[in-house]
Amino acid sequence: MFGKLKKKIWSAAVLLAFLAAPAAFAEDPPPTPEELVKIRAANDACLTCHSEAGLKKPPKEGLDLKKLRNHLVDLGTYTTSDHGQMACSKCHGDGYDDHPHAPKAREDLAECQDCHARKAMRIERQFDKSVHAENLSDKFTCATCHDPHVMTLAANLRDPHKIVAQDNKICLDCHDSDIAFAKMAPEKKKRPAIDDIHSWLPNTRLHWKAVRCIECHTPTEDKLSLSHEIQNKEKAEKKCATCHSANSSLNARLYRHLAKEEQNKYGFLNSVMLSSSYVVGATRNPTLDMILIGLFVATVVGVIGHGIVRALMNSLRRRKNHD
Template sequence: MEQKHWANNRLLLWVILALGTNLAAHAAEDSAFVSEFYQENAQCMVCHGKQYYTWHSEELGITVKDYMCPSKQIDSADFYSSFHKSFSCFDCHSQDFTSYPHPLELRVEEAWNCLDCHGGDPEFAKYHFEEIETGYNESVHALENVEGFSCWSCHNPHSYQTVARTAADMQHKVAYANSICLSCHADEEKIALLYGKEDYQFMKSHDWLPRQAQHFKSVRCIDCHAQGHDSLTVAHKIMPADSAVKNCIECHSQNSILLASLYKHDVSQSRSRLGFTNGEIVKDFYVIGATRIKWLNILSVAIFCLVLIAVGTHKIRLIKTTKK
């Protein structure tokens, strides 16, 4: 049992390392961008951009070096490659944070949610944020009423990227999406803290899946665990574990569910590329059963028919020869 558990942990570690390597390769994509609020934001990054910060107590007459809470740390490189990279810190946070040390009441500052900015705005209507919220409210993440869980639990406002509709590299898209899920589900201590599940084993719940590492590199968790939605690029209604896709044919067929999820952004362009059925899939991965060469299918049928004709002709000739 211990050997199997160790094997599962090794496989999971390998998957996480593979995801991390892929993400690191894309970290410098927006390095040329310079925010007009860079200098203003730098005042916040002096503390929040580091693991440690210092502050001077006028009352005690001493300078204190303290550890910055991980949840308050912001990687400036991540922030300036994120979707919110053009923002000032004070677009979302109170101007009272200019006072230092920060007033204690700011510890319970009300956090914005997605619809506070994106809801009811014609400019963002094409992204269907209201439908995203509806899907989320019907998902297991919302229905289980986990304290402290919100949009930000998956979409960190200081680092979130719109990879689902902008990434040209499918492996990067998969790696980014799965890294969000694994940040909780691959952390047994975090799951125990959030859900009270002391014996949770991520890999064990996927024992049925063949070639696990290859699947985790090629398909997003949500492609099997979320209910599809016609209007959304990324479905947000995460289903219970017992409702997850476990039928291979769901993906490995000509009408693969991946066309309505992982490859949804490309499918509208074409379902045929270089003679392949579902060609948008084959440009990144070869999915058995889902990617086929239609001309090879036609050729195979033609050859089969010719063989039948040849066999039939030969049989008829034998019958005629026998009668003579």
Template sequence: MKHGTVVAALLLLIIAGMPVRAAEITLSEADNKCLRCHDEEFAQYDGGIHASLRRQGDAEAPACTNCHTTHRERDKPPYNTATGKPCSKCHDEIFDAFAASVHSRVQVSEKDDKDAHVLGCPDCHRAHDVTAAATENQLKDTCLGCHKDVLLVHQKWLPNARLHFEAVSCPACHAPAAQRKVDLRLYDSATQKRIREKEGVPQFENRARAVDVEGKGLNALALQSLLKEFNRDGGEGKTILRGRLEVSTGVESHQLADKSKAIRNCERCHSKGSDPFQSVTISIARPDGRLLRYDAHKEVLNSTVSIDSVGGFYAIGATRIKLLDTLLFFAVIGGITVPIGHMTTKWLVRKYLKRGKGQGGSGQPQNQTPSTPDDRSKPK
């Protein structure tokens, strides 16, 4: 092997092991002027979704001057609670849904009553470090930030409330008019964190399309093959799926109703053929936290092949896997018959032993008396 080839190979190995640096953000001249004084705010912005979109080449993604004007309005907050601007300039449908929701009428205060204001976009999504709403448990944690005693309240009437909190998003029940679906998310079993696409290496969609032979969504076998592909990557743990019941769109997640209108009927989900389980997606997190989804057949939730894939997501009465039902039936029957059989056998053994003791331990009949020499000499 030539010397140059060896050097080239070593360089490739070194480059492959180097971390990928995020691309620089292209800012306007006015935005660059902001950085001279507001470096702390820009550091927050730099870690958010808007900066990530800019790095990906989206010139329409907001920077400083898209939300802030010059210092003419220095003493006024840039967010307008009545119109939702500047957020509503891009997210108009979402703001309209929010404006019609119960949250738009909520007064919040951080310090005292003097600082009370109507709830707005920054209260949940923050102002500068805006991250994707689907990032880890951000959405649920945001809700619990205000509704601190909500678990205790639900435990008074909802069976397995803690499990529901893990597997069901808040809007799935508190936006009663929304369409619901099941999202099966790729997780690392060792770190218990969502698996993310690597920067510049879009594997998920390519792998999903490769196993989706007919192009009609992933069936149970295709889903199993997809998981095997990810497990070949040699991560810390096994690639698993975690199911979550959620609303179909971001607009619907803002259509929150008064708590008196929240869904409390168990049969809406826990019944055969219920609506939330008719739509299924598989998802992975992009590098910036946004979700990348791929459609799957609804049968993946109740197929025998899916026991290993979606075994951790099982809604009683809705996602019924017949094999599991059969195994459960035999387990129940076994749980009943085994103790009964044990008690019956124990009772029969005791009865037999008691009868043996009653007849004497020597094996002779109980009423038989031992013979004497005189008795033996008497003629019969």
């Protein structure tokens, strides 16, 4: 009820802000080289303090260095991130232009939907149905997962290992940390250990490096992009062959940004992974399947045949002993 009202007021405010001073909307053309030089210079002013170098050699005395240590932005990571061509002040407002920063500077912080209205509408609908939005109320927001100084679109990272490292870090930083988990959900007594939950999955830590949590925890209907609906555990994917097979679901998801032949390479690796603990149908090689099925049948026939022969021999022997 209040949430809806708040959203309406927000939309109105965003519209007003748009009319008053067009901000950096995601649909805007990228900055020209001249504009970029100005942006970089302005950002450097922030980074004279908010960087490792700034921490070591503060530009002025009396700064709260203990606080500053928790507020660093890495320039290299920032520059290659999705927002790397933006001025810090586009999101943070003018309240931070001088230090000490304005007491209410934080209230000006722009939200994702202010600039990504169209995308955010689709994503918000999915996110609202997720376990986090439903169980953890307003405390869990877009920014809980998205560090806007760091994140890079999967399509730009392309390398599956980089994508997995980035996306799983989000989940593991909380689900693999008692401190972060308790901070988000103080009323929950204990965080279930992430490896125990998934003990049915062989070599879980290797899986965390090769495949994303969201691969198993979001619905697969949305073909255009990954859904933001993290579902409850009953709906999670447990079938090995979903990934370990010729037409791995990963081709449409994690590997979608790769060229076809690269996809096939990764898909093939996934399928041979299981060859040591062989599951029929999990490889892409029908001949191998036939050979293994043949071997299996031969073994079964052998075992049964062996059993019959032994039973016959035994009864023959018993008859002999009775004689």
